[in-house]
Each structure stands twice: as structure tokens, then as C-alpha cells.
Amino acid sequence: EAQVTQNPRYLITVTGKKLTVTCSQNMNHEYMSWYRQDPGLGLRQIYYSMNVEVTDKGDVPEGYKVSRKEKRNFPLILESPSPNQTSLYFCASSRFGHEQFFGPGTRLTVL
Amino acid sequence: AQSVTQLGSHVSVSEGALVLLRCNYSSSVPPYLFWYVQYPNQGLQLLLKYTTGATLVKGINGFEAEFKKSETSFHLTKPSAHMSDAAEYFCAVSDKTQNFGNEKLTFGTGTRLTIIP
Numbered sequence: 687e688a689q690v691t692q693n694p695r696y697l698i699t700v701t702g703k704k705l706t707v708t709c710s711q712n713m714n715h716e717y718m719s720w721y722r723q724d725p726g727l728g729l730r731q732i733y734y735s736m737n738v739e740v741t742d743k744g745d746v747p748e749g750y751k752v753s754r755k756e757k758r759n760f761p762l763i764l765e766s767p768s769p770n771q772t773s774l775y776f777c778a779s780s781r782f783g784h785e786q787f788f789g790p791g792t793r794l795t796v797l
Numbered sequence: 798a799q800s801v802t803q804l805g806s807h808v809s810v811s812e813g814a815l816v817l818l819r820c821n822y823s824s825s826v827p828p829y830l831f832w833y834v835q836y837p838n839q840g841l842q843l844l845l846k847y848t849t850g851a852t853l854v855k856g857i858n859g860f861e862a863e864f865k866k867s868e869t870s871f872h873l874t875k876p877s878a879h880m881s882d883a884a885e886y887f888c889a890v891s892d893k894t895q896n897f898g899n900e901k902l903t904f905g906t907g908t909r910l911t912i913i914p
Contacts, residue, residue: 690840717900726806728887728904729841736899744901776840780900785831788840 688713690789692777698795699767707762707792709777717782718760719744720752723774723791732775735760736782767796799824799890803905811913816860816875818908820888823869829891830871831902832862836884844886847871858882883912 690711699705711718719734721744731744735754749771751763760779764771772795780786804819822828829848833841845856852864858881862873871888886909889902 719901721902721904726906728801728906729889729902730904731899731901734899734901742899744899778902782900785843785846786900786902788833788842790840791838 688787690777690779690787692775692789692792694792695790696793698797700797701768702766705764705767705794707764707775707777707794709760709762709789710758711760711777711779711787712758713779713781713787714757715779715781715787716757717786718754718777718779719786720750720760720762721776721778722746723776729776732762764794767794769796772796799828799903801888801890801903801905803886803888803908805908806906807909807911809911809913810878812880813877816873816878816882816910818873818886818888818910820862820871820873820905821869822871822888822890824890830862830864831889831891832856832860832871832873833887833889833904834884835887835907841887844873878910878912880912880914883910885909 693708720732721729723729733752735741775792777789778786800823802821831846832844845854847854847864855861888905
């Protein structure tokens with residue numbers, strides 16, 4: 687089944703404790719992206735990647751890092767999480783010029 | 798810069814009634830437009846999209862939307878609401894000025910649709 691998977695689905699952590707949210711797609715898509723969803727703000731792009739080793743900032747990249755060492759994986763790294771990063775995170779992937787497929791989301795709470 | 802405005806953060810309709818969710822966009826170039834649906838505790842699922850060609854677009858689950866360039870609108874409709882349509886709906890726009898660039902979607906703030914039995 688074609689899909690985008692994210693892990694973990696739910697995470698509660700404390701300020702400053704490094705964490706990684708994984709994202710994997712099995713559709714051989716070149717393009718991958720991370721969004722965060724906050725009430726009243728919709729979804730905003732954090733980072734994106736156009737292929738292996740090619741990443742760039744989206745609209746709200748502060749406090750986040752990404753890497754793209756393999757085509758299928760695009761992890762989101764929070765080196766020192768803060769409470770304002772409490773949010774619902776979505777990973778998405780697509781072939782260029784085609785619809786984006788979204789993962790099920792990761793709900794992160796930073797205390 | 799692109800932007801999307803969804804009028805009405807909450808919409809309630811009776812089962813069997815017309816569903817109308819409003820979306821207006823701003824874009825400096827011809828846009829690609831999308832409607833996504835999000836069911837509770839799930840990711841976003843594409844309902845329909847407009848890229849080029851026919852301005853009336855049909856999607857899944859009986860939804861359709863019409864691209865009106867003069868009104869910069871892309872409203873979502875369904876003739877008869879079902880209980881299963883209760884969800885949050887997001888309108889999004891994509892700037893497709895280049896073939897291999899950032900495929901970022903700019904989303905509206907969402908409309909939560911409630912169906913009244």
C-alpha cells in the first residue's frame with residue numbers, strides 16, 4: 687500500500703530534550719516536506735527537500751533541522767525543543783507536479 | 798505572496814442539505830488549487846484539485862468545486878450532506894511557476910463541518 691508513515695504518532699517531552707520524528711514514504715517520491723498545524727493558523731511549511739541531500743527552509747524553520755540521506759526518509763529533528771513547538775506535525779511527499787500525500791500526523795507536546 | 802482565506806471556521810448543515818464551504822485565494826500567478834479533508838486523528842486526504850482546463854472539478858465523496866478566476870474563488874460544494882462528511886476541510890494553493898521547485902502548499906485556516914441529524 688502506498689503510504690507516508692510517521693513515528694511516533696504521539697510524543698510528550700520536556701524542554702531541551704532532543705527528539706526526532708521520522709517520516710518514510712514507499713512511493714519513490716522525489717519531493718518531501720514537513721508542515722506544522724496550529725489552531726487558527728492552518729498548516730505551515732517547516733522544511734522541504736527536492737531530492738537526496740537537497741533540503742531548504744520553508745516558512746517556519748526556526749528550531750528545526752532535517753536531513754535527507756535516503757530518498758524514502760525525511761526525519762525532522764528538534765535539537766532543543768521548546769513549548770512553542772507544541773503542535774501537530776505532518777510529513778508529505780509527492781512526485782513533482784503531482785498531488786502531495788500526507789502522513790497521519792505526530793502530535794507533539796513540549797512541557 | 799500567496800494566501801488563502803476560508804470564510805467561516807465552523808459550518809453546520811443538516812443531513813441532506815447543501816454543503817457550501819468558501820475559499821478565496823490570492824496569487825500572482827495562475828494557481829493550482831486544492832481541497833483537503835481531515836477526519837479526526839487522521840492525516841489530510843485530497844478531495845479534489847484544479848490545475849488547468851475545466852473550471853468545474855469533481856472530487857471524491859460527491860464533492861465538487863468551481864474555479865472562478867474573476868472572483869479568485871474556489872468554493873467547495875456537495876448537494877446532499879451525509880453524517881460521514883463531518884470533518885475539517887482545508888483549501889490550499891500552490892505556486893507552480895517552475896517545474897522543479899518548492900511544491901509548498903499554502904493552506905487556509907480550515908473549516909470544521911458539522912452535520913446535524
